[in-house]
Amino acid sequence: MVGEQGGRDAFIIECFDNLSKKGLFRKHMDNIQRIVKEIFIGIVHVFDKSSLTLKTAIDTVFPNNNLSMTQVRGQGYDGAINMSGAFNSLKSLILNENSSTHYIHCFAHQLQLVVVAVAKKHDDVDEFFEQLALVVTIVCGSCKRKDMIRKMQKERVAAEIEVVVVLKYFKEEGSTLSNRNQAKDMQIQEFTDRLSKVDTELMENMTALTPCDSFSIFDKTKLLKLSEIYKNDFDNSERAQLNGQLDIYYHSLLHDERFFNLKGIADLSRMLVETGKHLSFPLVYRLLKLALVLPVATATVEPCFLAVKFLKTDLRNRICDDFMNGALICSVENEALENVKIENVITRFRKMKDRRGEL
Incomplete structure (x- = not known):
């Protein structure tokens, strides 16, 4: 994807589930600051999660934002079958329209899947979690022992039982050289297969x-x-x-x-x-x-959906999509709103229709 080429900008699609909605983000090279930016475009209400429904929603949003599918050079979402499947998925439908929209499964999500898969297959790691389960059972059986653990080793236990730490231990300090090599090779192979x-x-x-x-x-x-x-x-x-x-x-x-x-x-x-x-x-x-601009991770856009929980409260449980879009853009794109003058907002609001009183 290129920043400005032949009078065109470049864009990226990143879609994530949140309730019954999909969020679209634009990732592009800023032609003034010359840095990559991810901009929240808006949310779209969908009645189901089929690939055709999602593609129709994207085709509706793009023209409304002066975007074109021919400008897309990448797409990123999770590994759900309706999103990234080999046949009739959203990824496939977009690739059929534009072969340059390369799809990359979020690396952070892939790494998590790799770690879990290796943890299940590695003998020493499997044995570790079996022993850990016994320890947890014994400790949780007594309130006194539970309180002792919480007081003396709360932070240490939380760190030690992380799967990544366990795999790193067996990779670097395993009982034998073969165990260390096995942990390393399994991680590489699992990641390559994905x-x-x-x-x-x-x-x-x-x-x-x-x-x-x-x-x-x-x-x-x-x-x-x-x-x-x-x-x-x-x-x-x-x-x-x-x-x-x-x-x-x-x-x-x-x-x-x-x-x-x-x-x-x-x-x-x-x-x-x-x-x-x-x-x-x-x-x-x-x-x-x-x-x-190729989307290799979705971590930077995840906080956008955290804002939904603060905006769509019990008092706003019937908020419409247009209202929510406007509220989310104001909440997420704070940097862009810094250059907007209140006087300009009032002027535009006044020109929308006649008011009973002057603002």
Whole structure:
């Protein structure tokens, strides 16, 4: 997905369940500040969660917000079958309309599923939780023992029983070398199995953009393959130009002190803009923006649905969708509202229709 290309912006769809509603978010490259932003578009009431219903809702929201499906370069949601299934899912329907809308299952959710799956399969971890269940049974059987545990080791117990900590222990300090290797291999295999071939190729190619350790993993071949994945954003002539541009880009930034100690592609993007090199290497910068806007996690938008619990209270149990959309946007997009003047709001409200009294 690109920030501004041929007079178009770029957008991302992120949908999440909340009651009987779906939320849409726009993820794009800000053309002024040159940073990636996620903006809450609104919520849509749906009568069921079928893929066709969700696709119809998206097709209704997009034109109302001057958006187009041809501009989408990514989609992100959980792994529910109606959302990410191989056939007739929302992901498939959108991909059929635009092949560049690559879907990535939220990495945070995938990691959680991997940890749980490995914990069930690993012998030592399974034995650990069996012993833990016995300890919990004994402790909970006595109020006195329960109070002692709460008082003396409350924080330690809460930390020690985390599944991730357990897996890390067996991976680094397991009873034998084979147990440590088993825990590590099972995590890698489980995570790999959950990624599709396209997802794996996409992630591997994007890692070649990272500036860490003085561009130590830069790989021109992978970046050229990445441009081939986004067929709608690079034609054959631009790929030929990109081939030569990548060599100049690498040698230009490798010895530039301003690009030392960068921690990720977000820092790289900002530095390219600050130094003006995004104009010297426009095709490389386009690849960088495509990587930045791909939705690999949904953590940043989850708080938006927490706001629903505060807005839709018992006193507002019959709030309409338009009212809720307006209230949510005001609650979530505080930064955008800082530039809105109260006088302008009053003027617009007054012009909507005749009022009995002047405001």
